[in-house]
Amino acid sequence: MGHEVRYRVRGGRRLQGTVFVQGAKNAVLPMIGASLMAGEGRTVLRNVPIIEDVRRAVELARAVGAKAELHEAERTLVIDASTLNSPVLPAEIASRFRGSFLFVPALLHRLGEAVIEGVGGCNLGSRNLDFHYNGFKRMGATVTEQVGDNGDGVIHIKAGDLRGATLYCDTPSHTGTENLIMAAALARGTTLIKNAALEPEVLDNIQILRAMGAKISGGGTGFITVEGVESLTAVEHTVMPDRIDAGVFVMAAAITGGELSLVGANLEHLGVAADKLEQMGVEFHQEGAVLQVRRDRTLRPINVITDEYPGFATDLQSPIMALSCLAEGPSYIYERIFDGRFKLAGELAKMGADIEVDGNRAKVNGATPLHGAEVEAHDLRCGSALVLAALAAEGETTITSAYYLDRGHAHTAGRLSQLGADIVREAD
Numbered sequence: 007m008g009h010e011v012r013y014r015v016r017g018g019r020r021l022q023g024t025v026f027v028q029g030a031k032n033a034v035l036p037m038i039g040a041s042l043m044a045g046e047g048r049t050v051l052r053n054v055p056i057i058e059d060v061r062r063a064v065e066l067a068r069a070v071g072a073k074a075e076l077h078e079a080e081r082t083l084v085i086d087a088s089t090l091n092s093p094v095l096p097a098e099i100a101s102r103f104r105g106s107f108l109f110v111p112a113l114l115h116r117l118g119e120a121v122i123e124g125v126g127g128c129n130l131g132s133r134n135l136d137f138h139y140n141g142f143k144r145m146g147a148t149v150t151e152q153v154g155d156n157g158d159g160v161i162h163i164k165a166g167d168l169r170g171a172t173l174y175c176d177t178p179s180h181t182g183t184e185n186l187i188m189a190a191a192l193a194r195g196t197t198l199i200k201n202a203a204l205e206p207e208v209l210d211n212i213q214i215l216r217a218m219g220a221k222i223s224g225g226g227t228g229f230i231t232v233e234g235v236e237s238l239t240a241v242e243h244t245v246m247p248d249r250i251d252a253g254v255f256v257m258a259a260a261i262t263g264g265e266l267s268l269v270g271a272n273l274e275h276l277g278v279a280a281d282k283l284e285q286m287g288v289e290f291h292q293e294g295a296v297l298q299v300r301r302d303r304t305l306r307p308i309n310v311i312t313d314e315y316p317g318f319a320t321d322l323q324s325p326i327m328a329l330s331c332l333a334e335g336p337s338y339i340y341e342r343i344f345d346g347r348f349k350l351a352g353e354l355a356k357m358g359a360d361i362e363v364d365g366n367r368a369k370v371n372g373a374t375p376l377h378g379a380e381v382e383a384h385d386l387r388c389g390s391a392l393v394l395a396a397l398a399a400e401g402e403t404t405i406t407s408a409y410y411l412d413r414g415h416a417h418t419a420g421r422l423s424q425l426g427a428d429i430v431r432e433a434d
């Protein structure tokens with residue numbers, strides 16, 4: 007995993023000021039996959055979040071032969087995929103982030119095969135890929151699994167001649183929808199994808215693919231039709247803002263009783279989360295592309311059920327669990343998307359929280375004052391939730407295993423410090 011990353015936070019400061027919402031992790035990763043489908047030219051992605059997942063994606067793009075330059079100060083990524091030459095997604099890079107699997111369609115179309123030595127992503131319980139594999143198979147691919155040198159399974163997908171087909175997701179999988187769209191974009195004939203995901207990032211990815219020349223219709227309806235084309239062209243595209251990053255900063259204002267201007271945040275993209283936060287006592291005011299947020303009344307408890315967009319995003323479930331620790335009364339959280347996303351509860355308990363977990367349901371008995379402790383970020387959103395809890399806690403909190411936080415949030419310490427937080431990042 008490389009170096010150990012820790013955040014140290016001294017809580018109790020009210021946050022105030024302006025913060026810039028980063029580009030969306032879950033939009034840029036499929037776009038990097040899409041850029042590998044262009045056989046010539048250079049793709050230019052702007053508003054790229056400078057996060058560890060993007061750094062891994064750049065390493066992976068180079069590992070399969072593309073030229074990829076990440077200009078961090080300019081938040082711009084330039085990719086020339088004309089030199090793509092290896093179908094292997096090596097375990098040491100691919101198993102560190104989920105988005106690695108989004109490289110598969112490009113490898114299938116450009117090189118005729120993909121060899122997947124590992125797929126990463128946060129450990130949130132079962133994270134199956136059967137909708138992807140079944141879709142590729144319906145389009146004519148063969149999928150086999152062998153045991154690799156280190157004993158782990160290696161998946162080998164051979165494309166043959168991919169052709170359009172009727173495909174479906176049993177549930178509207180986010181990356182599943184993106185992968186099936188990309189596989190269909192260069193396949194022969196027409197593909198229909200039923201029960202497709204509606205997430206804004208999926209729509210942003212459809213937008214770049216259409217600019218590249220793909221023929222895609224029905225985005226946002228649950229039924230997506232793709233007519234295969236011969237080739238795709240490299241284009242320039244600006245990545246949409248990250249609604250989860252925005253949601254975490256909304257909750258940073260809420261948990262500290264602060265007032266923030268979020269540049270680039272779109273209230274609509276928060277879906278049901280915006281309504282739940284309003285019920286808790288957060289006030290929103292959208293002024294063009296700037297979202298004003300404040301909380302100056304007592305936090306009320308909440309009932310949350312995670313769901314696909316526009317339902318309450320599972321990636322905001324951990325942050326709202328942290329916030330609900332300070333709400334006056336019991337909050338109820340039902341996690342419907344992942345079967346192992348409550349490791350945070352044990353960490354919050356070390357800080358004084360009272361949370362009862364029963365399977366995929368949790369009851370947060372608030373309000374309990376939080377105090378500093380040494381806690382572990384078991385996954386990305388566990389990390390952002392612990393930062394939120396630490397901002398409101400008395401004394402110092404140390405968050406370990408914070409590489410996970412850096413996977414998805416850019417410049418966390420810098421952006422929070424500018425708002426008045428006492429937070430430092432340490433790496434050794």
Ligand SMILES: CC(=O)N[C@H]1[C@@H](OP(=O)(O)OP(=O)(O)OC[C@H]2O[C@@H](n3ccc(=O)[nH]c3=O)[C@H](O)[C@@H]2O)O[C@H](CO)[C@@H](O)[C@@H]1O
Nearest residue numbers: 032104105132133134135136137138179180181182343344
């Ligand atoms: C890189 C990226 O975009 N990650 C996001 C994406 O992950 P990801 O695309 O992996 O999440 P999915 O929407 O695919 O998974 C949701 C649920 O569906 C199940 N499933 C999924 C695919 C499949 O083939 N079979 C199957 O059973 C999974 O086990 C999981 O329980 O959406 C999640 C749900 O909004 C977010 O938390 C992640 O931040």
Ligand SMILES: C=C(OP(=O)(O)O)C(=O)O
Nearest residue numbers: 104105127128321386387
């Ligand atoms: C689960 C997440 O991401 P990934 O799918 O990349 O692991 C997340 O962003 O919280």
